[in-house]
Amino acid sequence: MSTKRKVSVIGLGYVGLTTAVAFGQLGKVIAFDLNPVRIKELNDGHDSNEEVSDQDIKSASVYYTGDSECLKEADFHIISVPTPLDHTNHPDLSSLLGATQTLAKCLKKGDIVVYESTVYPGETEEKCIPLLQKISKLEYKKDFTVVYSPERINPGDKDHTFFNIIKIISASDEKTLTIASEVYKEVISAGVFPVSSIRVAEAIKIIENIQRDINISYMNEIAILLHKLGIDTAEVIEGMKTKWNYLAFKPGLVGGHCISVNSYYLLHKADQVGYRAELIMAAREINEDIVKFIAEQTIKQLIRAGVMVNTARIAILGITYKENCSDLRDTRVIDIIKELAAYGVKTLVHDPIADPPAVKEEYGIDLIPWDELNKLDAIIITVAHKFYIKLDKNELKNKLNRPSVIMDIKEIINKKDFADSGIIIWKL
């Protein structure tokens, strides 16, 4: 590497593996993860998340290890471990603080510690840096320095990738900012965007995600209202698109470990400083409640179609948290399944990408193979995987009884193709 820094990556999930493999094209990278199963599969040359190709793993010079002592070989350590919520919707920083402790034990004079995990403004300086100092017995800014550079990758998106998304960079001091910028510029063709402080960088990441949460909640609120008014939401959106300052948001489920989680992270921080962030709270509530609306509407449409609700065969198409990505964490589809179960309605779940054992382990659900989905009374299209978008309309029709219902949450069905078919098409 021309910058002469030796990179280590701690936490080899969607973000960490992508980062390790990118730097591994330039020189040797030490890649550490707590999970021995993950280390084994990466040493076998495969990423079960399907985010990094076998070819890219093979061509990168990355040493995958579960031995934290190896981190001593590096001097530019990138931490990319999960920052989820606990069961009360508060930040669960256990992985982040755990990784910080592990690294602190290996820290040397001159090292740079980079945090890429998403956190609330202030977290790095208030929690991580004191822990690094305490355990390493080294002095912050004198013996080691810190960078905060949030990752903005979008798994499953082949257009916006690690390489072409501008990297926000902040650091404890100007010299470290320059070094980190140079290191990242070696792998990120879009370049870097340095900002004045770690808190600003933390805020950028979290607030850009919350902006999406709020905008989607507005569309969800509007969708519910337009249903009550008997107005087609999709047609309204088509009309809105003709204005120059239209914002491209659609109603839908807000799942995943980024957008909704980030709102709760900022709400936690707002609470600490005694501020009620009303809009963010309202957005969260609306986006969580959209699940109930979809489940209720499914029941209503089945009754309208004259189908016996209790015995209806209902297929859920897609269980991952978003399209073309196998990630199951914080999927809101599970809430639709539970909500329908509360009405005594069973569902048959299909997903072309999700790993069946992982679905079973995480949610206790056995995925149904595509060919076994037949004689259905309803289909709920919950995730717009390419597999579903490419489906021939006749294949879908053949899976359904008459009368029946398609709940097209993802707007992938052309209503005209189903005119006079005996199938009710419902859209959000």
Ligand SMILES: NC(=O)c1ccc[n+]([C@@H]2O[C@H](COP(=O)([O-])OP(=O)(O)OC[C@H]3O[C@@H](n4cnc5c(N)ncnc54)[C@H](O)[C@@H]3O)[C@@H](O)[C@H]2O)c1
């Ligand atoms: N996945 C995304 O789309 C995405 C995008 C941008 C930012 N982020 C943020 O990046 C961070 C990482 O997310 P991810 O999706 O890559 O996580 P992930 O769950 O896919 O992977 C995390 C990895 O870290 C490992 N790990 C956990 N604790 C550890 C520890 N103490 N020491 C070493 N390894 C440990 C786990 O075994 C796992 O392999 C999070 O803060 C997330 O919010 C994620």
